[in-house]
Amino acid sequence: MKKRILAIDYGGKRCGIAVTDELQLIASPLTTVDTNELFPFLTKYFQTEVVETLLVGEPKRFDGSDSQIAAPINQFIAKFQQEFPAIAVVRIDERFSSKMAFQTMIDSGISKQKRRDKGTVDKIAAAIILQDYLHYRK
Numbered sequence: 001m002k003k004r005i006l007a008i009d010y011g012g013k014r015c016g017i018a019v020t021d022e023l024q025l026i027a028s029p030l031t032t033v034d035t036n037e038l039f040p041f042l043t044k045y046f047q048t049e050v051v052e053t054l055l056v057g058e059p060k061r062f063d064g065s066d067s068q069i070a071a072p073i074n075q076f077i078a079k080f081q082q083e084f085p086a087i088a089v090v091r092i093d094e095r096f097s098s099k100m101a102f103q104t105m106i107d108s109g110i111s112k113q114k115r116r117d118k119g120t121v122d123k124i125a126a127a128i129i130l131q132d133y134l135h136y137r138k
Contacts, residue, residue, distance in 0.1 A: 003052035006045075007092075007130035009122050010056060010073050011035060016122025018130045019049075027130035029123035038076070039083065051087055054080065057129050058091040092133055 002022040009016035015038050017030045033041045045051075056077060059069055077089055 003050045005053045005055060005130065005133070006030075006051045007055040007126045007133070008038075008057065009126040009129060010069065010076060011122060012069060012072065014122055016124070016126035017041075018123060018126035019051075020130065020134065024134065027127045027134060029127040032120075032123050039079070042080075042084070046084065046087075053088045053090055054084075055090050055092050055130055055133055057126070058093055090133070092129055 002024065004022060005020045005024055007018045007027070009018075012035060014032050014034050016032050018027050019030045020027055031041075056073060058073070077091075080087075081089060
């Protein structure tokens with residue numbers, strides 16, 4: 001049985017989540033979860049889906065230095081690796097994922113009302129991070 005790859009666009013308030021199909025060919029936005037509900041969500045998700053890799057966006061500033069969210073992300077990863085040691089964690093540069101997600105929404109004809117929904121931007125950003133990973137992994 002093939003396993004999925006899950007991607008998280010980690011934020012201080014909420015996290016965008018995207019997932020691959022079982023053949024790991026297509027990245028799709030899954031949902032947005034409040035950051036304080038992330039572990040309960042992941043625990044429940046892993047009970048029904050087999051995930052082999054977790055991608056976590058690594059937000060960097062233009063000069064390559066860590067952004068202010070880097071410390072909470074590192075804490076999340078440390079806890080994740082304790083809770084789910086069988087799932088590999090991969091960091092991936094996400095510098096422009098939110099801007100790309102917003103532009104994708106415009107290009108797709110998504111209404112202004114929906115584009116204002118930060119949760120929609122977050123889960124599309126997670127899908128972009130995941131699709132980039134799938135593309136460059138080949």
